[in-house]
Amino acid sequence: MTAYISAKGLSKSYGKFQALKDIDLSIYKGQIVGLIGSNGAGKTTLINAILGLSSYEGELNVLGFDPHSQRDQLMKEVCFISDVATLPGWIKVHQAIEFVEGVHPKFNREKALAFLKKTTIPMEKMVRNLSKGMIVQLHLALIMAIDAKILVLDEPTLGLDIIYRKTFYDQLLEDYFDEERTIIITTHQVDEIENILTDVIFIREGRILYNASMEETLNTWKVVEPKKENLDEARALLPYREIKSLGRTSFVFKECDNATLKELGTVSRLSLSDLFVTLMTGE
Amino acid sequence: MFSTLTTINGYSPIKALFLKEFWDNKRALFVTPMVVTGLFIFFGLVAMINGHGMIIDGMSMSDHIARDPEFASRSTEIVTGMIMVSPMILMITVAFSMVFTALSVLFDERKDKTILFWKSMPVSDTQEVLVKLSTVIVVSPLIAIGFALIIQFAAMLMLATMVALNTDYSAWDLVFSNINYMAVLASDIIPTFVIILWTLPIFTWFMLVSSFSRRSPFLLAFIIPILIIIIENLFFSSHILESALKSRFIHLETYIDRYDADHGVNMINGIFGLLGSFAEPSFWAGIAAAALMIFGCIQVRKRNSIA
Numbered sequence: 274m275t276a277y278i279s280a281k282g283l284s285k286s287y288g289k290f291q292a293l294k295d296i297d298l299s300i301y302k303g304q305i306v307g308l309i310g311s312n313g314a315g316k317t318t319l320i321n322a323i324l325g326l327s328s329y330e331g332e333l334n335v336l337g338f339d340p341h342s343q344r345d346q347l348m349k350e351v352c353f354i355s356d357v358a359t360l361p362g363w364i365k366v367h368q369a370i371e372f373v374e375g376v377h378p379k380f381n382r383e384k385a386l387a388f389l390k391k392t393t394i395p396m397e398k399m400v401r402n403l404s405k406g407m408i409v410q411l412h413l414a415l416i417m418a419i420d421a422k423i424l425v426l427d428e429p430t431l432g433l434d435i436i437y438r439k440t441f442y443d444q445l446l447e448d449y450f451d452e453e454r455t456i457i458i459t460t461h462q463v464d465e466i467e468n469i470l471t472d473v474i475f476i477r478e479g480r481i482l483y484n485a486s487m488e489e490t491l492n493t494w495k496v497v498e499p500k501k502e503n504l505d506e507a508r509a510l511l512p513y514r515e516i517k518s519l520g521r522t523s524f525v526f527k528e529c530d531n532a533t534l535k536e537l538g539t540v541s542r543l544s545l546s547d548l549f550v551t552l553m554t555g556e
Numbered sequence: 557m558f559s560t561l562t563t564i565n566g567y568s569p570i571k572a573l574f575l576k577e578f579w580d581n582k583r584a585l586f587v588t589p590m591v592v593t594g595l596f597i598f599f600g601l602v603a604m605i606n607g608h609g610m611i612i613d614g615m616s617m618s619d620h621i622a623r624d625p626e627f628a629s630r631s632t633e634i635v636t637g638m639i640m641v642s643p644m645i646l647m648i649t650v651a652f653s654m655v656f657t658a659l660s661v662l663f664d665e666r667k668d669k670t671i672l673f674w675k676s677m678p679v680s681d682t683q684e685v686l687v688k689l690s691t692v693i694v695v696s697p698l699i700a701i702g703f704a705l706i707i708q709f710a711a712m713l714m715l716a717t718m719v720a721l722n723t724d725y726s727a728w729d730l731v732f733s734n735i736n737y738m739a740v741l742a743s744d745i746i747p748t749f750v751i752i753l754w755t756l757p758i759f760t761w762f763m764l765v766s767s768f769s770r771r772s773p774f775l776l777a778f779i780i781p782i783l784i785i786i787i788e789n790l791f792f793s794s795h796i797l798e799s800a801l802k803s804r805f806i807h808l809e810t811y812i813d814r815y816d817a818d819h820g821v822n823m824i825n826g827i828f829g830l831l832g833s834f835a836e837p838s839f840w841a842g843i844a845a846a847a848l849m850i851f852g853c854i855q856v857r858k859r860n861s862i863a
Contacts, residue, residue, distance in 0.1 A: 326675060328859065341858075345680035352676060359673040361580065368579055375564040375572025376677045 275302040277423055277455050278323060282331035285318050292318040293329070294479040300472075302422075303452040307466055308459040309549055310476035316459045319476065320427050323457075324353055336422060349379060352416045353425035360412055362401030366394055373415050385418035388448070406437040413441065417449045424449070426458045430465070438462065442469055463546045475549060483552055491542050494551075495531070498523040499538035507537050514551045525551050569679055570687065577691040581661070584653040585696050589703040592646045597710045604714050635715070636736045636823065640743045642711040643704035647748070650700040654692055658762035659773045661688045662853060666860060681857040685763075689850060693752050693759060701744050708740060739823035747812075750830045754808050757842045758801075760849035767856040800845075803838045 278300040285293040292315050300306055310316045321327040323335055325344030333340060338347040360369065366389070373380050389396075392410050400408055409429065416424065430438040446469055450456060458466055473490060475483040485493075496516075499507040504522060508515070510533070512524035525543060526534060534540045543551070564572055578585060662685070665671040674684065712735065716727035723730070752759070765777040785798045811833040833839060 324676075326672075344675065344858075345678050345683075348676060348678035353672075355672045355676070359669050359676075361668065361670040361673065363580060365579075368575075371564040372572050372576055373677065375567065375575070376569045376679050378567045378678070 276300065277302055278333075278335050280322075280331065280333045283319075283322065283333050284330045285315075285322060285327065286330075292479050293322070295331070296479075296481055298474070298481065298484070300455060300457065302455055304471050305450065305456045305458070305469055306472045306474060307463070307470040307545070308457055308474050308476065309463055309545070310459075310482075311553070314476045315479040316476055317427060318479075320353075320355075320425055320457070320459065324351065324425060349377070350421055351423040351425065352419050352421045353427065354409075354412050354416060354429045355425075355427040360400045360408055363399060365397060365399050366403075366411060367396040369400070369411065369415060373419070377419055379420040380415075381418045381420065385414050388414035388417060388444075406433055409433060409437065409441065413444065417444075422454055424454065424456045426456065426460075428460055429458070430460065430462065438465060442466065445469075463549060464544060467545045470545075473545060475552060477553065483548075490545075490548065493528050494543040494548055495526045495529060495534055496523050496541050496543050496547070497526060497534045497537050497539070498541075503537040510537075514554075516547075569683065573679060573683060573687040574691065574695065577661075577687060578695070580664075581657055581691065584657045585691070585699055588653050589646055589650055589700050592649050593703045593707055596642075596645065596707050600710060600714050604718060631730060632734050632736060633823070635731060635734050636739055638715065639708050639711055639735055639740050643700075643707040643744070646704055646707060647700060650696060654696050654759065655762060657696065658692045658759045659766050659777055661692065662763055662767035662857060663769055663773045671860070682854050685850060685854045685857055689760070689763065689853075692763070693756065697748050697752060701748065704744050708744075736823055739827065742824055742827040746827050746830055750811075750833060751808065754833070754839060754842065755804050756846040757849065758804065760846040760853070764849045764852050764856070767853045767860070800838075800841075804842065807836050807838055808833055 276299045278298070280296055280298040283293055283296040283298070284291065296319065308316050308319065318327070322329040322333060323340060325335075325338075325340030325342075325347055328341050335347055336350050340347055364372070370382060370385055373385075374382050389411070392407065392414075394403065394407050394411055400411070403411065413429075430441055433441070442465065445456070458470075460466055467487075470487050472486050473483070474481060494513075497507060497512075498521060507524050510524075510526065510529060513527045514525040516523045516525065525547070531540065562575065564575065665674060712731060716731040719725050719730050720727040761781075762773070762777050765780070766773040769776050781797060781801070785795075788794045788797060811830050
């Protein structure tokens, strides 16, 4: 596996506040990584360091570049959408395409135009006159027309309605992703990206709390809703967490034999958001 | 020709960056001088139709011609001078819009967060800052000079019409064949850029403030130097900043005086004489200070992402 991003002892402080604490991390070619954490956990700080937008302490290597000092070269291989508000309001759609074509050697105008053709975005309009959904579609069309190795999406669907959010990720998977690329996504809408991720990283207070592949995560973590008579038996197996809601009781198990669990009641997979809550509140 | 300048086909980052600045600052760079030019021509026509005539040194032109026996011998100087100064209001307006552009050029992109989009493209902060600087001190004055030429052309036509209607002179003799065109062109270009180069540390200071200011860069840009001058005066009884600022204008003034004195003799020599001010050590001190501040802008932009 080729590591596209590797960090060792990566730290970042703002004054006395330590936003990142000694992070070790590798992200490989072909992964779709979900970077998940509460507000202020350090997601954006980590992403800014990877993108060369801020300085940092420790070692960080992205595609062989030092992001902070070589941002301009790195950006030939890395694309990012950091927030829906970043396309300038005064730019016209066709100017945005011309600009990216002018500054990016790996931009393919035909590709961008083909993506835009599927939308109703008029070429002569200014970005400030487009709807929020259109702006994201335009940004995505620009980014997907760039032949980059890493794509970073920081809350890309913030403020979008559900239909746009759905097509956003569908399009990303169908028209963009392949095993030569890596995608990193941060979002609060964990459930929406759950089924497209290959790997997941939870981050809390500047530290990595959990880092595993989705496959491993699904095999390790299970939820069991036992029949009433099996409740005590379930508790005896030392579940990671007990959840009571609407009069039902269920248990979260870590690394427990599937057959044993099945005897207790219905076994299901633990959703990422539940895993997140479990890990954040547990221990 | 114009369309090859304003469209992008394929990879050409510097051109794309300049176009981006043009699109972004179209109002300051293009619309403002265009409006001033339109107003000048409009009011010139109104004045002409109202028959007020042009006033030179407090007298109408026909009075000049009637009373001044030397007018004929000085007419080239007077007529060329009139054409030269006709874009004065335009140039002053553009100077102001250059100041405002310098103050906003590294601030607005942080305020509206578009800096994150610009930084997602493979262009260095050095390229961005240098293009922004050139937009302020080269593109803006070049566009202004273009409009100045339009104003001067219009002024010439209006003057010729007036001469033909109100005097016994022929418009060809007094206006068209009488103007020192080379001197007019030189007076549009050379003083403009000589003044810009002398005041470069001031423009780069405005850019530096716009790169780090969290709120209105306008206030900070003036408050900081004023405070420094006051503190210097009160506590150290020194005047380093004050005299550095004054030197931007004093040295230039002596050259402009000399240029005015030369005017009657040989206009072109007078204008090119301004270039002699580049021999002053304080000119180069200013250029060095400007370079330092541009370096500062680049370093700050590298670290900044959002205001």
